[in-house]
Amino acid sequence: MRTFMRVVFILSGLVPLLSLLNRQPDSLLIYSVFVLACLFRRRLAALADRLPGPAALHLVFFFVVAGELAEAFAWMGNYTKAAPTPGLLHPQLFANAILAVGLYVGWALAWLIVLRWYRFSLTEAFLITGFQAIFFEGLGQVFLRMVAVFPSNPLLALLMGLWVFAVHASVVGLAMIPVIHRLDNPAKSRHWSRFPVAVVLAVALAIVGCDLMARLTLLFGGLPPKRSIIEHPFW
Numbered sequence: 001m002r003t004f005m006r007v008v009f010i011l012s013g014l015v016p017l018l019s020l021l022n023r024q025p026d027s028l029l030i031y032s033v034f035v036l037a038c039l040f041r042r043r044l045a046a047l048a049d050r051l052p053g054p055a056a057l058h059l060v061f062f063f064v065v066a067g068e069l070a071e072a073f074a075w076m077g078n079y080t081k082a083a084p085t086p087g088l089l090h091p092q093l094f095a096n097a098i099l100a101v102g103l104y105v106g107w108a109l110a111w112l113i114v115l116r117w118y119r120f121s122l123t124e125a126f127l128i129t130g131f132q133a134i135f136f137e138g139l140g141q142v143f144l145r146m147v148a149v150f151p152s153n154p155l156l157a158l159l160m161g162l163w164v165f166a167v168h169a170s171v172v173g174l175a176m177i178p179v180i181h182r183l184d185n186p187a188k189s190r191h192w193s194r195f196p197v198a199v200v201l202a203v204a205l206a207i208v209g210c211d212l213m214a215r216l217t218l219l220f221g222g223l224p225p226k227r228s229i230i231e232h233p234f235w
Contacts, residue, residue, distance in 0.1 A: 014032070025077055030170045038173075060108040064101055067103065099223070102212055106209020118194035125180070129168050142161075146161055
C-alpha cells in the first residue's frame with residue numbers, strides 16, 4: 001500500500017508538467033518541484049545542514065526562494081495567456097518579485113513564531129497552508145468564486161480549490177523540507193490551537209510584509225504603475 005501511494009504521489013507531480021505541452025506554464029508547476037524535492041528530502045536536508053548560519057535564517061531563505069519560484073511560474077502562465085488582469089501581486093515581473101520578497105519573508109516569520117512554540121510535521125504544515133489558501137487567498141475572493149460556481153459546476157469549483165491548495169501548500173512544503181527537522185522538538189506543544197494560530201499569523205504577516213516592502217520601494221522611487229503584462233512585461 002505504501003509503495004502504491006508513493007507511485008500515485010509521483011504521478012501526481014507529473015500532471016502540472018502537461019501545461020508545458022501547449023507552451024503555457026502554470027503556477028501549479030511548483031507542485032511538481034515540491035514532489036521532486038520530497039523524493040530527495042534527505043539529500044536536501046543534508047545539504048542545508050552544511051549551510052552557515054542558524055536554521056531560522058535558512059527557513060527565511062528557502063521561503064523566499066520557493067515563493068519567488070512560484071511567482072515566476074504564475075507570471076509566465078499569465079504572460080503566455082495574455083491575461084488582461086493577472087492574478088499577481090503586480091503585473092510586471094520584477095515589481096512582482098520585489099513585493100513577493102516581503103510577502104514570503106512575512107510568511108516565513110509567521111512559521112518561525114509558530115514553530116517556536118508548536119510542533120508541526122511537514123504534512124500538517126502542507127495541509128493547513130492548503131486549506132488556508134482556499135479560504136483566504138485574495139482575501140476570500142477564491143472561496144467566494146468557488147461558492148458562486150459550485151451550483152452550476154461543482155467539478156470546476158473543486159478543481160479551483162485543489163489548484164489553489166496545491167500551489168500555496170507546495171511553497172510552504174518546499175521551504176520546510178530542508179530545515180524542518182532542525183526546528184522540531186518533541187517537547188513542543190501539539191495542542192489543536194496550533195492550527196488557527198498558524199493561519200492567523202501567516203495571513204497577517206504576509207499582508208504586513210507585502211505592504212512594508214511596497215512602502216520600502218518608495219525610498220527608491222516606488223514601483224511602476226500596473227500596466228499591461230504584454231506591453232510592459234518586466235517593469
